Amino acid sequence: MFLRCLLVPTGPGLDPERCLDAALHLSRRLHAHINVSFMAPGPQHVLAGMASLVPVDGATITAIEQGVQEAAATGRSAVQAWCERRAVGFMPAAERLDATFVSWGELAGEVEPILTRVGRVNDLVIVDQPDPAQPFTGRALDTALFSVGRPTLMIGAPVTFNPLHHVVIAWNGSLEATRLVGQSITLLREATRVTVIHAKTGTGPDRYEDTLAADLCGYLRWHGIVAEAVTLPAVEGMPAGAALLTEAEKRKASMLALGAYTHSRVREFLLGGVTRHVIENARLPVLMAH
The missing domain is CATH 3.40.50.620 (HUPs)
Incomplete structure (x- = not known):
C-alpha cells in the first residue's frame, strides 16, 4: 500500500x-x-x-x-x-x-x-x-x-527531525495494534530503525508474554523490516503508558506507534489507560489506529 x-x-x-x-x-x-x-x-x-x-x-x-x-x-x-x-x-x-x-x-x-x-x-x-x-x-x-x-x-511538539528515524511500536497483540501495523507497513518500511516494545501489565503470569514482541518482529521481517524486540517489566506505581513514553524517550525514538483505545474510552476516562496517558503527555509524534 x-x-x-x-x-x-x-x-x-x-x-x-x-x-x-x-x-x-x-x-x-x-x-x-x-x-x-x-x-x-x-x-x-x-x-x-x-x-x-x-x-x-x-x-x-x-x-x-x-x-x-x-x-x-x-x-x-x-x-x-x-x-x-x-x-x-x-x-x-x-x-x-x-x-x-x-x-x-x-x-x-x-x-x-x-x-x-x-x-x-x-x-x-x-x-x-x-x-x-x-x-x-x-x-x-x-x-x-x-x-x-x-x-x-x-x-505534540514542533517536529525538527525525521519522524521515521526511529519508530517504536507499542505491541500487545490487540486488534487495534494489529490494524495499525497492517495499515502502516509502508511507513515502517521507510524507517531507519524500528523497535517493538511490549510492556508487561503485572496483572498475572503469562508464559506467552515474553514472545509477543518477538512474534511481531518475525512478521515484520517478511516485509523487509528488521526490528528489535524489547519486553518491559511491570514497574509498581508506573502506568504502562508512562513506561512506554519513558522507554521511547530513553531510546531516542522519533515516533511512537500505538493501537488506540484497546479498552473503551469511558473506561480509560474513568480509570486511566495507556492511550489516554500517551495522548495527554507525549512530546513526540504518535501514530495511532483504533
Whole structure:
C-alpha cells in the first residue's frame, strides 16, 4: 500500500505549521502530497448555536459569512507563506502524482462529518495533540481515530527531525495494534530503525508474554523490516503508558506507534489507560489506529 495522500485538517484561528512540518518530512520519504483542508462551520451551524442568544437577521448572516471567509483567507495565506519558506509547491497547475506539493480546500460544516468524509479518501490524517483551549483539536483527533478508518498521526511538539528515524511500536497483540501495523507497513518500511516494545501489565503470569514482541518482529521481517524486540517489566506505581513514553524517550525514538483505545474510552476516562496517558503527555509524534 502506497501512502500518497496526507491530510492536515485545520480551522479558524489554528496554526497548522507543526502538522505541516511533520507531513513534509513524511511526504519527501513517501513521495506523497499534502492536502490541507480548512474546516469551518457554515452560517446555518453558527446560527443554530446563536438563535437563543441574539436576534438573527440578514446582517448577522452576512457578518458570519464574512468572518468565515476572512478566517479562510488568513489560513490560506499562512499555508502559502509556509510553502514559500519550505520551498514546497502550492496548488500547482500540473504536477507529477509522486511529487511533494500542497493542495488547499475549504469546507463548511461541523468537523466530525467533514473530516470523516475527507479523511476516508486520504491515506494518513495528521492532527495536533488536543488542546483544551482549541476544541477543534480534540474533535479532530477523536474523529480521525474513531470515524475515518485511516491511521492518525498526532503531533505534540514542533517536529525538527525525521519522524521515521526511529519508530517504536507499542505491541500487545490487540486488534487495534494489529490494524495499525497492517495499515502502516509502508511507513515502517521507510524507517531507519524500528523497535517493538511490549510492556508487561503485572496483572498475572503469562508464559506467552515474553514472545509477543518477538512474534511481531518475525512478521515484520517478511516485509523487509528488521526490528528489535524489547519486553518491559511491570514497574509498581508506573502506568504502562508512562513506561512506554519513558522507554521511547530513553531510546531516542522519533515516533511512537500505538493501537488506540484497546479498552473503551469511558473506561480509560474513568480509570486511566495507556492511550489516554500517551495522548495527554507525549512530546513526540504518535501514530495511532483504533
